[in-house]
Amino acid sequence: MATIVALRTFDIRFPTSKGLDGSDAMNPDPDYSAAYVELSTDDPTGLAGYGLVFTIGRGNDVQAAAIQALSHLVCNQDVDELVADLGAFARKLTNDSQLRWLGPEKGVMHMAIGSVINAAWDLAARRAGKPLWRFIADMSPEQIVRTVDFRYINDALTPEEALGILRRSALGKAARLAALMEHGYPAYTTSPGWLGYSDEKLRRLARAAVADGFRTIKIKVGLDVEDDVRRCRMAREAIGPDCALAIDANQRWNVPEAITWIRRLAQFRIAWMEEPTSPDDVLGHAAIRRAVSPVPISTGEHAQNRVMFKQLFQAQAVDLVQIDAVRVGGVNENLAILLLAAKFGIRVFPHAGGVGLCELVQHLAMADFLAISGNMEDRAIEYVDHLHEHFVSPVRIVNGRYAAPTAPGFSSQMHDQSVNDYEFPTGRVWRQLIDHPSPVVGSIRAGDH
Amino acid sequence: MATIVALRTFDIRFPTSKGLDGSDAMNPDPDYSAAYVELSTDDPTGLAGYGLVFTIGRGNDVQAAAIQALSHLVCNQDVDELVADLGAFARKLTNDSQLRWLGPEKGVMHMAIGSVINAAWDLAARRAGKPLWRFIADMSPEQIVRTVDFRYINDALTPEEALGILRRSALGKAARLAALMEHGYPAYTTSPGWLGYSDEKLRRLARAAVADGFRTIKIKVGLDVEDDVRRCRMAREAIGPDCALAIDANQRWNVPEAITWIRRLAQFRIAWMEEPTSPDDVLGHAAIRRAVSPVPISTGEHAQNRVMFKQLFQAQAVDLVQIDAVRVGGVNENLAILLLAAKFGIRVFPHAGGVGLCELVQHLAMADFLAISGNMEDRAIEYVDHLHEHFVSPVRIVNGRYAAPTAPGFSSQMHDQSVNDYEFPTGRVWRQLIDHPSPVVGSIRAGDH
Numbered sequence: 001m002a003t004i005v006a007l008r009t010f011d012i013r014f015p016t017s018k019g020l021d022g023s024d025a026m027n028p029d030p031d032y033s034a035a036y037v038e039l040s041t042d043d044p045t046g047l048a049g050y051g052l053v054f055t056i057g058r059g060n061d062v063q064a065a066a067i068q069a070l071s072h073l074v075c076n077q078d079v080d081e082l083v084a085d086l087g088a089f090a091r092k093l094t095n096d097s098q099l100r101w102l103g104p105e106k107g108v109m110h111m112a113i114g115s116v117i118n119a120a121w122d123l124a125a126r127r128a129g130k131p132l133w134r135f136i137a138d139m140s141p142e143q144i145v146r147t148v149d150f151r152y153i154n155d156a157l158t159p160e161e162a163l164g165i166l167r168r169s170a171l172g173k174a175a176r177l178a179a180l181m182e183h184g185y186p187a188y189t190t191s192p193g194w195l196g197y198s199d200e201k202l203r204r205l206a207r208a209a210v211a212d213g214f215r216t217i218k219i220k221v222g223l224d225v226e227d228d229v230r231r232c233r234m235a236r237e238a239i240g241p242d243c244a245l246a247i248d249a250n251q252r253w254n255v256p257e258a259i260t261w262i263r264r265l266a267q268f269r270i271a272w273m274e275e276p277t278s279p280d281d282v283l284g285h286a287a288i289r290r291a292v293s294p295v296p297i298s299t300g301e302h303a304q305n306r307v308m309f310k311q312l313f314q315a316q317a318v319d320l321v322q323i324d325a326v327r328v329g330g331v332n333e334n335l336a337i338l339l340l341a342a343k344f345g346i347r348v349f350p351h352a353g354g355v356g357l358c359e360l361v362q363h364l365a366m367a368d369f370l371a372i373s374g375n376m377e378d379r380a381i382e383y384v385d386h387l388h389e390h391f392v393s394p395v396r397i398v399n400g401r402y403a404a405p406t407a408p409g410f411s412s413q414m415h416d417q418s419v420n421d422y423e424f425p426t427g428r429v430w431r432q433l434i435d436h437p438s439p440v441v442g443s444i445r446a447g448d449h
Numbered sequence: 450m451a452t453i454v455a456l457r458t459f460d461i462r463f464p465t466s467k468g469l470d471g472s473d474a475m476n477p478d479p480d481y482s483a484a485y486v487e488l489s490t491d492d493p494t495g496l497a498g499y500g501l502v503f504t505i506g507r508g509n510d511v512q513a514a515a516i517q518a519l520s521h522l523v524c525n526q527d528v529d530e531l532v533a534d535l536g537a538f539a540r541k542l543t544n545d546s547q548l549r550w551l552g553p554e555k556g557v558m559h560m561a562i563g564s565v566i567n568a569a570w571d572l573a574a575r576r577a578g579k580p581l582w583r584f585i586a587d588m589s590p591e592q593i594v595r596t597v598d599f600r601y602i603n604d605a606l607t608p609e610e611a612l613g614i615l616r617r618s619a620l621g622k623a624a625r626l627a628a629l630m631e632h633g634y635p636a637y638t639t640s641p642g643w644l645g646y647s648d649e650k651l652r653r654l655a656r657a658a659v660a661d662g663f664r665t666i667k668i669k670v671g672l673d674v675e676d677d678v679r680r681c682r683m684a685r686e687a688i689g690p691d692c693a694l695a696i697d698a699n700q701r702w703n704v705p706e707a708i709t710w711i712r713r714l715a716q717f718r719i720a721w722m723e724e725p726t727s728p729d730d731v732l733g734h735a736a737i738r739r740a741v742s743p744v745p746i747s748t749g750e751h752a753q754n755r756v757m758f759k760q761l762f763q764a765q766a767v768d769l770v771q772i773d774a775v776r777v778g779g780v781n782e783n784l785a786i787l788l789l790a791a792k793f794g795i796r797v798f799p800h801a802g803g804v805g806l807c808e809l810v811q812h813l814a815m816a817d818f819l820a821i822s823g824n825m826e827d828r829a830i831e832y833v834d835h836l837h838e839h840f841v842s843p844v845r846i847v848n849g850r851y852a853a854p855t856a857p858g859f860s861s862q863m864h865d866q867s868v869n870d871y872e873f874p875t876g877r878v879w880r881q882l883i884d885h886p887s888p889v890v891g892s893i894r895a896g897d898h
Contacts, residue, residue, distance in 0.1 A: 027546045057547040059558060062515045066557065069511050097476045098506040104700070104728070104751060107556015108515065109508060152727040155704035155736070251553070255604035278601040279553070280756040282731060283763050287604070302553060307729040314732050 002043035002079040007071040007116070009064040010036040012414070013057060013424040014355065014387060015433060023196035025222030025252040030056035032387060033424070034355040035063035035112075036414060039119045041079055049123025050412040051115035053326050054354040059108075060424065066112035069099065074116060083124045087147040090117045090332040094149065106304035110329055117330025118360065122410035132410040133366035136331075137173065141166030144371065148336045149306075149329075156310045162339045169342075169374045176370050184401035185366055186215065186380040188246070190353060192235070193219030199234060206238035213400030216244040216271055216380055222252030225261055232268040244271035251275045251302070255284045259291040272296040272320055272349070279303050285317035296320060301351035302327060306336040313344035320379075322351040325360035334364050335372075342373045353384035358395045359411035362402045390418035451492035451528040456520045456565070458513040459485040461863070462506060462873040463804065463836060464882060472645035474671030474701040479505035481836060482873070483804040484512035484561075485863060488568045490528055498572025499861040500564035502775050503803040508557075509873065515561035518548065523565060532573045536596040539566045539781040543598065555753035559778055566779025567809065571859035581859040582815035585780070586622065590615030593820065597785045598755075598778075605759045611788045618791075618823045625819050633850035634815055635664065635829040637695070639802060641684070642668030648683060655687035662849030665693040665720055665829055671701030674710055681717040693720035700724045700751070704733045708740040721745040721769055721798070728752050734766035745769060750800035751776060755785040762793035769828075771800040774809035783813050784821075791822045802833035807844045808860035811851045839867035 013033040023029065034052040041047045053063050073093055082089050093113045094105065102109040125135040136144070145162050189212075192205030202219070209217050219235050221228040228247075236245055247270055253261060258276035265273075273295055277284050279302035289297040296319035303309055303321075305328050312318050323337055341348050350365050352358040362381055369376040381402055388394035391414055393407040405411050421428045466478040483501040490496045502512050522542055531538050542562045543554065551558040574584040585593070594611050638661075641654035651668070658666050668684050670677040677696075685694055696719055702710060707725035714722075722744055726733050728751035738746040745768035752758055752770075754777050761767050772786055790797050799814050801807040811830055818825040830851055837843035840863055842856040854860050870877045 027550070030547065030550075055547070056550045058521075058545070059515070059518050059548045059551045062511065062518050062558070063551065065514045066508070066511045069508050072507075096507070098479065098504070099508045101476070101479075101505045102508045102512060102557050102560075106729070106753060107558060108551050109511070109557055111551075150703075152703060152730060152733070155733065254599075254601060278756050280555070280754065281601060281760065283760045284601070284604065284756075304555065305729065307727050307733075311730065311732045 002041045002047060004039050004074055004077040004079065004082070005042050006040045007068065007074050008038045008040070009067045010419050011061050011064045011424045012036050012355070012419060012422045013060055013430070014422055015429070016386075017057070023194050024220040024248070024250040025195060026250040027056055028196070032355050033057055033060040035060050035067055035115065036419065037067045037115050037119050039074060039116070039123055041123070043079065047079070047123060047127055049119035049121075049126065050410070050414070051117070051119030051122060052356050052412060053111045053115045054357055063108055063112065066108045067115055070112060070116050079123070079127070082120055083127060085146070086121060086124060087149070087332060089120055090147070090330060091149060093117060094329055105307070105329065110305065111326060114326055114328055114330040114333070117332060118325065118410060118412065121331045122412050126409040129408050131405045131408060132331075132363040133370070133404065136363070136367035137177070137370035139371070141170060144335060147332045148339065149332065150336070152307045153310045153336060153340065156314060157340050157343050161343060165339060165342050166371060169371055172374065173370055176374065180366060180369060180376070180404050184398055184403045185362065185369065185376050187383040187397055187400055187402050188216035188218060188244075188349070188380040189214045189383045190218045190248070191384050192217055195220045195223060199231070202231060203234055203238045206235050210239050210243050214243070215400060216246060218246040218248055218274070218382070220250065221247045221265065222249035225264055228261070229264060232265055236268045245269065246271040246274060248274040249276050251278055253277050255281070255287055258288050262288070262292045262295055266292065266295050270295050272298045274298050274322065275301065280308070282308065282311040282315050282317050285312065286315045289317060289319070298322060298349065300324070305329065306333050306340065309337045309340055313340055313346055318346065320347040320349055323348055323361065323364065324351045325357060325364060331364070338364065338368045338372050347375070347379045348373070349379055350381045352382040353386060355387055356391060356412060356414070358383055358388065359391050359393070362395060362405065363410055366404060390414050390422075451490045451496060453488050453523055453526040453528065453531070454491050455489045456517065456523050457487045457489070458516045459868050460510050460513045460873045461485050461804070461868060461871045462509055462879070463871055464878070465835075466506070472643050473669040473697070473699040474644060475699040476505055477645070481804050482506050482509040484509050484516055484564065485868065486516045486564050486568050488523060488565070488572055490572070492528065496528070496572060496576055498568035498570075498575065499859070499863070500566070500568030500571060501805050501861060502560045502564045503806055512557055512561065515557045516564055519561060519565050528572070528576070531569055532576060534595070535570060535573060536598070536781060538569055539596070539779060540598060542566060543778055554756070554778065559754065560776060563775055563777055563779040563782070566781060567774065567859060567861065570780045571861050575858040578857050580854045580856060581780075581812040582819070582853065585812070585816035586626070586819035588820070590619060593784060596781050597788065598781065599785070601756045602759045602785060602789065605763060606789050606792050610792060614788060614791050615820060618820055621823065622819055625823065629815060629818060629825070629853050633847055633852045634811065634818065634825050636832040636846055636849055636851050637665035637667060637693075637798070637829040638663045638832045639667045639697070640833050641666055642697075644669045644672060648680070651680060652683055652687045655684050659688050659692050663692070664849060665695060667695040667697055667723070667831070669699065670696045670714065671698035674713055677710070678713060681714055685717050694718065695720040695723060697723040698725050700727055702726050704730070704736055707737050711737070711741045711744055715741065715744050719744050721747045723747050723771065724750065728757070731757065731760040731764050731766050734761065735764045738766060738768070747771060747798070749773070754778065755782050755789065758786045758789055762789060762795055767795065769796040769798055772797055772810065772813065773800045774806060774813060780813070787813065787817045787821045796824075796828045797822070798828055799830045801831040802835060804836055805840060805861060805863070807832055807837065808840050808842070811844060811854065812859055815853060839863050839871075
């Protein structure tokens with residue numbers, strides 16, 4: 001008879017802008033951050049659940065405040081009831097009419113809701129003693145369907161169709177489980193490709209990626225087309241003809257500009273062109289895709305909710321999509337998106353990197369492989385080798401593939417020491433930076449921009 | 450040589466859930482609220498600018514925190530520079546890459562940015578000694594175009610096309626100014642139609658609206674189709690055959706449900722069907738519109754930014770749109786939306802009500818009439834008779850029309866006394882409610898839901 005007794009939030013920031021890690025055409029100087037949430041219970045075993053929203057610095061405090069504003073919907077929640085109906089729990093959060101006004105179902109408030117829903121799934125999987133991917137894969141098709149909110153998507157996917165997809169995938173699940181445990185899930189890496197990196201660093205990291213077993217790398221583009229041609233050529237030469245090359249413009253272009261630019265870069269056999277324009281522009285992506293065919297077009301890391309994914313699929317605007325573990329309304333909404341993708345036959349290449357995104361999203365991809373799409377060899381999870389050391393159960397990459405996590409939960413818990421050291425602005429690391437700012441470090445202090 | 454010296458925010462809430470004013474199919478018990486912002490300067494005349502985000506209660510503190518997070522982009526801003534280039538000022542706020550991550554351009558952070566941009570326009574118009582509608586209408590076509598961010602919309606509207614629209618509307622501006630000053634701008638009223646009202650109250654208020662000179666009323670629908678048929682019939686009988694009847698489902702339906710429901714209600718000669726489904730679902734609106742033709746379909750009050758309006762027009766998803774003064778990125782983005790609407794020949798019926806929405810949006814509609822679309826007799830601004838007494842320059846309705854405001858600025862300043870009394874939870878009114886809760890009042894205290 002355990003109960004959730006507290007929701008606590010933490011404003012965690014890492015001073016990554018010092019090294020230009022994570023720099024792209026839209027985000028020149030990110031400080032990778034997490035608005036981190038802990039749901040604690042009165043269970044004598046110390047049962048708790050953890051979630052986070054990834055941000056890139058300023059505003060992480062606002063994101064944490066939005067999570068804290070959900071406290072009244074969570075505290076005193078019976079844990080047995082929560083675990084028995086994770087769909088009802090998620091709908092309680094997404095349907096609070098006063099909070100819904102602040103989206104609806106998008107932006108700061110929706111991400112806050114997603115982090116608490118994810119923390120609840122973490123708690124449920126821990127309680128079951130299973131990693132989240134296995135917890136989901138062990139649910140029956142009927143149980144999975146009950147977690148999904150079909151509001152606003154049932155014109156594209158009915159609960160009955162979802163059940164059909166899940167029932168078909170239930171066949172062969174045991175063989176897929178064995179394959180996943182033995183080989184892991186394919187990864188691709190963005191580590192070589194940040195815009196702030198020198199040519200030499202790009203070349204060196206691209207070669208290292210191939211040597212490490214990755215079959216796909218991704219580089220950032222979008223600031224200068226001649227520069228991009230040069231960098232794509234350099235990357236293609238470094239990885240050789242058999243490795244795939246994806247490129248990512250991080251929403252930099254307008255529709256006409258994207259078309260011109262992509263035509264210049266198509267010569268490098270692009271595996272996919274990611275985020276060519278605004279993530280809101282479904283029809284824009286469709287227009288770009290038609291104009292540059294057969295270059296595969298993708299988006300999704302910033303797609304705000306299932307309604308946008310539905311339209312991307314309906315409009316034939318993308319060849320593949322990214323999903324993000326913390327942008328939408330938690331596991332439930334990502335299950336809706338994965339089911340929509342399966343219905344429309346769209347491959348999913350989960351977005352990761354940031355803070356904890358690799359840790360979380362691997363579970364969704366593996367659950368998809370076992371219970372929904374049934375495929376993994378034609379897709380891959382993004383991987384960036386950043387900040388994993390702050391997590392209690394960090395991802396493990398073996399020969400360019402994600403090893404299936406074995407620890408119970410969503411891999412979302414951070415080390416207490418990391419939370420203490422990087423809490424902004426009072427943690428040890430930030431106090432040191434504020435007391436002894438270097439010229440670069442000085443620029444990342446709040447209010448200094 | 451004045452400078453902005455402070456950005457201050459206030460969490461203002463009105464306990465409207467006591468009377469079920471503002472209740473609709475999605476929002477049963479709103480406490481109309483405003484995250485209110487003041488930009489103060491060191492100008493010896495006391496020059497300041499005011500803006501707000503309208504919310505419906507819980508989360509208003511999060512919205513205020515998001516506005517406060519913009520302080521570093523605003524403080525020390527030179528007022529002359531601000532007024533000389535309101536486009537550059539707006540882009541400084543929308544392009545802060547770390548804050549942009551929290552949207553991008555949607556939800557809590559985008560509305561926060563919009564409120565500060567609106568406060569800057571208020572300040573600029575006050576400084577010019579003009580009401581905002583006149584301040585905009587007196588700008589040259591080139592000046593107006595410079596305030597607009599064409600990013601992500603130039604595939605539908607180029608700066609040159611926008612200039613063409615504005616130059617055509619510059620002809621005849623003097624005659625339209627005279628007409629506006631003499632007759633005001635048409636209004637329609639939603640006061641009779643809240644779902645929580647009794648039949649008798651609906652009938653009485655509908656008759657009163659016609660007697661007061663309104664030519665259109667709007668009622669809320671969406672909870673029960675038989676009930677809606679009954680209420681639409683009652684409203685139609687009360688207003689007679691010559692008054693227009695609009696209906697509003699506040700996003701209640703899925704696409705198939707909307708089609709069935711609207712076919713039942715079409716018999717009442719609907720002027721427009723507002724928000725049948727998710728505001729994110731451009732293709733859903735297009736499908737509904739095709740299926741129920743010729744019933745006019747509309748949305749926009751919750752459309753997050755200019756990219757969504759662009760697509761609504763491109764997809765022929767709507768017959769008309771609402772705009773909202775505080776949902777998008779301020780005056781600049783609303784000018785982009787009004788220019789897009791003019792390009793596509795879509796009529797605009799601005800959303801109002803709430804807290805201060807009538808006060809603000811009237812300026813945008815009047816500026817549109819003078820400088821952009823050149824039309825007002827085929828459109829109307831929503832009007833609800835709520836909470837105007839808290840504003841220093843409240844709207845004035847004469848014979849069912851908005852009288853053109855004459856006070857300098859955006860009509861966005863609240864009385865100091867109202868700010869003091871309704872600040873949550875420390876203001877006089879809230880302290881009284883918290884100390885002496887009635888059963889209903891008790892339910893609107895933070896954390897009680």
